[in-house]
Amino acid sequence: MRPFEYLAPSSVEAAVAALAEHGPGARALAGGTDLLVDLKHDSVSAGLLVDLTRIAECKVIEETPDGLRFGSLVTHTQIMESDLVRRHAPAMIDAARTIGAVQTRNLGTLGGNLVTCVPSLDSGPVLLALDAEVTIAGTGGRRRMPLGEFFVGPRKTALQAGEVLVDIVLPRDSLGKPCSFRKFGLRKGQALALVNAAAATRLDGGKIAGVRIALGAVAPTVIRATRAEAALDGRSPDPTLIAEAADIAATEAKPIDDFRASADYRLELIRTLTRRVLNEAIETATS
Ligand SMILES: Cc1cc2nc3c(=O)[nH]c(=O)nc-3n(C[C@H](O)[C@H](O)[C@H](O)COP(=O)(O)OP(=O)(O)OC[C@H]3O[C@@H](n4cnc5c(N)ncnc54)[C@H](O)[C@@H]3O)c2cc1C
Structure with a gap:
């Protein structure tokens, strides 16, 4: 690891001032679980680390x-x-x-x-x-x-x-909105998600209200499946509707093929996880 200067300011404003003063050679440091690995492998460089953990x-x-x-x-x-x-x-x-x-x-x-x-x-x-x-x-x-x-x-x-x-x-x-999260990786622990998914919804007179579906590892960033949400809102939940919404969610994603899984496998995971998180959020909203 290359040598760097180190500052540990006690306010956000002092951290911002230090980062501004030192320009692109300065980097914010939080827990360091990503940044220190990158510095060690020289994939990023920093002349100054501004440690935020005293704020x-x-x-x-x-x-x-x-x-x-x-x-x-x-x-x-x-x-x-x-x-x-x-x-x-x-x-x-x-x-x-x-x-x-x-x-x-x-x-x-x-x-x-x-x-x-x-x-x-x-x-x-x-x-x-x-x-x-x-x-x-x-x-x-x-x-x-x-x-x-x-x-x-x-x-x-x-x-x-x-x-x-x-x-x-x-x-x-x-706050208190029924919400469910699921992650699928290749191991039970310490695994990157092949797909992760969350759904949140309320029920209003038995109809789905304000539903949100969010998916990770299936597009350049974590995304909302807004067309699937639109297909659900205002409808009574039933297995056919949930399966249709999960199919729509898969069309909103752009998963990649890589050494961990094929895009087709990820599409199947999106359908499965979306069904599960929707069912779980709806079940919580019903109870
Ligand atoms: C072995 C291992 C397993 C992991 N497993 C997972 C996993 O299962 N799931 C997962 O999501 N992640 C995982 N990670 C990634 C990582 O641990 C997490 O993303 C962690 O939350 C990063 O937080 P940090 O505080 O360590 O960030 P740091 O390493 O301190 O910083 C990461 C980046 O964010 C910037 N930064 C940090 N905080 C701020 C801030 N407040 N303002 C501006 N910039 C900031 C830093 O400058 C740096 O560029 C794993 C990492 C390791 C090493």
């Missing part, structure tokens, strides 16, 4: 008037152990516990997971299905955007040079 506002999970707020430095283990998350968005716990192994979950952060913006990132589908928003800070101040707009392409987010992801907010309307 108190980014390390908490809290209920606010807006909803449930996750500081970007919250670790996957913190999510798994949070009573607030268990009460308001338990599917986030189901997703967090599939990430890496204990050591990765203890260090790896929710913000770091989103910023890597790989198509298979496991925290993405549940957050998209629950209409999460993110706050970004730069030298010009802070801005908020839907998570769907934050994901721009493979390994590309809406973050501009020197900007920091501050927090992720589940809006109040999404």
